Amino acid sequence: MTATLIPPVHAAADKPAHRDSNVLRWLGAYTASMVGDNVYYLALSWAAVQAGTPSQAGLVMAVSAVPRALLMLGGGVVADRFGPRRVVIGSDAVRCAAVLTVAALLFAASPGLWLLALLAVLFGTVDAVFMPAVGALPARVTGRDQLARVQGMRGLAIRFANVVGAPLGGLGVALGGAAAAFGLAGLLIAVSVPLLVSVRMRDLPTDVRTDVRTDLPTDVPTDVPTDVPTDVEAGGEAGPHPMGAAQDTACRATPWQDLRDGLRYLRGHRVLAPLLVAIALGDLGFVGPLNVGLTLLAEQRGWGASGMGWVLSGFGAGAGVAALLLTVRGWLPHAGRVAAASILAGSVAIGALAYAPSLVAAVGTALLVGLLAGLSGALCGALLQTQADPAYLGRVSSVAGIVSLGFAPLSMPLSAAAIGWWGTGPVFVTSATVCGLGGVVVLCSGPLRRAQLPR
Incomplete structure (x- = not known):
């Protein structure tokens, strides 16, 4: 049977991302998936509270973080080996099926907390690759000069999902309980799958590579065979390595070798290594005050x-x-x-929030x-996208994700305990100092400080 091939996106066809129908299809899929996630978490929280005690509900909500943190690095390897488009489509399909299955079971019976805990673990496991x-994925759907704009569009999608998701989840619960909310979440995630299938992938560059020690472009021999079919021509995605012998060598690498190669690439990169440190410090200092500290501050004031x-x-x-x-x-x-200036100024504003004289x-x-x-x-996200070799973006994103979703949430209980001991002011100032250290890291790293976004 002859397969219908989706032509790759070529650099010559580049257009502003917000006017590119291919990017807009990706954005629509991403937005639908994120709204579905917000509805899902509200439904899970409601169902867990109804089925158990508040402490048991808290455990159900937290259990998905464990596989996500433990498996995230492996998920980055999977994304780079099999292509992010294929992995995102498969992940969304699995998440949709799992949520709709739980919705059907809740309509038919009351399985209890074990089903919700199982769903949370499965969701967290799939999230580790998703x-x-x-x-x-953005580097595969648009040109390098549009990645900063795509990062802004992605931020707008996240804000939209946060604003719309909770009311939609509440409406679902009001109309049909947790089962209806789970069903709504599954349908929203399902919307993303056909949109992602229609998104065209662009060829990754095969004429230039990045030297991981110096971050300078190095030439790749151009006398590789041109008659070898690429993954795109086979109906998939462009591979991360040049065709021919180099690609064969990459295919023979084990997942463990891919993981070590990715970590070695990050460790030796003059921009990405300090950038990830700055992102980690920012998340560690920001998550606690804004999630726990703000609640306690509002109560005190x-x-x-x-x-x-x-x-x-x-x-x-x-x-x-x-x-x-x-x-x-x-x-x-x-x-x-x-980025450095905004991090430093933002850290001052975080510290000042605890001393605001009025609402x-x-x-x-x-x-x-x-x-x-x-x-x-x-800006940090855009630099991450534009500075990383697309062949390593899955592994680079997984390291950044571990920091944001694995380590940073640990600051929440610590912030709550510290506020109980010392009060909101000193804790907010300490958190602001941690955030500010991220700006100091950017300023102290010459390559990162001088980094520019492509035009």
Whole structure:
């Protein structure tokens, strides 16, 4: 049977990402999947609370983080070996099937916490390969000069999913309980699959490679066979290595060798290595205050739940403005220096949040935090995308994901305990100092400080 081939995207056909139908299909798939995730987590939380005690519900919500953190590095290898598009499609299909199965079981009976815990573990396991593949996919759907704009579009999609997902999940619970909410989440994730299937992949460059020790381009012999079919011509995705003998060697590498190769690539990269350190410090200092500390601060100041909601809205609005700025402009000069400045200024704003004299001042400070943190996060993400060889993006994204989703959440219980001992002010200042160290790392690394986004 003759397969219908999807032609790859070529550099000559590049257009602004926000006007590229191929990128917009990817963005639609990503947005639907993220909204589905938000609905899923609300449904899981509601169902767990109804089926058990609050502590048991907390365990169900936390159990998915374990396989995600343990398997994320392996997920990066899977994304690079098999292609991020194929991995994202398969992951979304599995997640959709699992959530819809649980929805059907909840409609028919009340299985209890064991089913919810099993779903959480499965979801976390699939996320371990899904998230690195999501990070590696933008480089396959658009040109390198559009990756910063795509990062801004991705940030807007995340903000949209956060705003829309919770109300949709609540509506599902109100209309048909947790089963209806799970069903809605599964359908939203299902929407992403045909959209992803329709997304065309671009050929990865095979004439230039990056030397991992010097981060300087090195020539690759051009006398490789041109009559060897690429993965794209076979209906798949472009492979990470030149055709011929080099590709055969890559195919013979074991997953363990791929993992070691990826870690060695990161360790020797003059931009990516310090960039990941800066991202880690930012996440470790940011997650605790904004997730736990803000709740305790609102309680101490008497702002109540509505006041905390206004502060969170200020943060979300600021982050949305930063994402919109990068989406519209598509490029900012002196990306490394701007990222460092926004990290340092944002860390000062985080520390000031604990000393805001009124709710209005707290909302304004949160707006500034969101703007600066959103700008630095978008720039760091764009630099990660543009500085990494696309062949390593799955593994690079997995390391960044482990920091954000594995280590950073550990700061939440520590922040809560520290606030109980010393109060909100000292803890917010300490967290701000940790964030600020990320900016110091950027300034102290010459290659990262001078890093630019491609135009």
